[in-house]
Amino acid sequence: MAGYEESFLACGVDPLLLLAISINESNMAKAYSDEFNEQYHNAFGLSYKGKLIKFESWDKSISKACSTVVKLMGTEINIPKLASRYAEDPLWADKVSNLYSKLTSI
Numbered sequence: 001m002a003g004y005e006e007s008f009l010a011c012g013v014d015p016l017l018l019l020a021i022s023i024n025e026s027n028m029a030k031a032y033s034d035e036f037n038e039q040y041h042n043a044f045g046l047s048y049k050g051k052l053i054k055f056e057s058w059d060k061s062i063s064k065a066c067s068t069v070v071k072l073m074g075t076e077i078n079i080p081k082l083a084s085r086y087a088e089d090p091l092w093a094d095k096v097s098n099l100y101s102k103l104t105s106i
Helices: 005-009 015-026 034-040 058-073 079-086 092-104
Strands: none
Touching (some): 005 015, 005 058, 015 058
């Protein structure tokens, strides 16, 4: 996701939280093949009715991830609240919290 710093910074949510979500969901898109990434541009696990959403670009994916996080959590960071509406994995909040903590301590 290098080169998209401005998209992360422009969204009104701590970019480190979005980065933690991306790492958790897809290892920052490294979990997918290059072909998949070119088709989906979805490093955040964003889905609709169980199917991953395809985005035209990384910028649009980052923007949608940001608006989704704001819609589900607000701008005040509350990872457990977000987890209850964003993910099915019962350990998601712990995983993202741990990643976020590591990122904010750098």
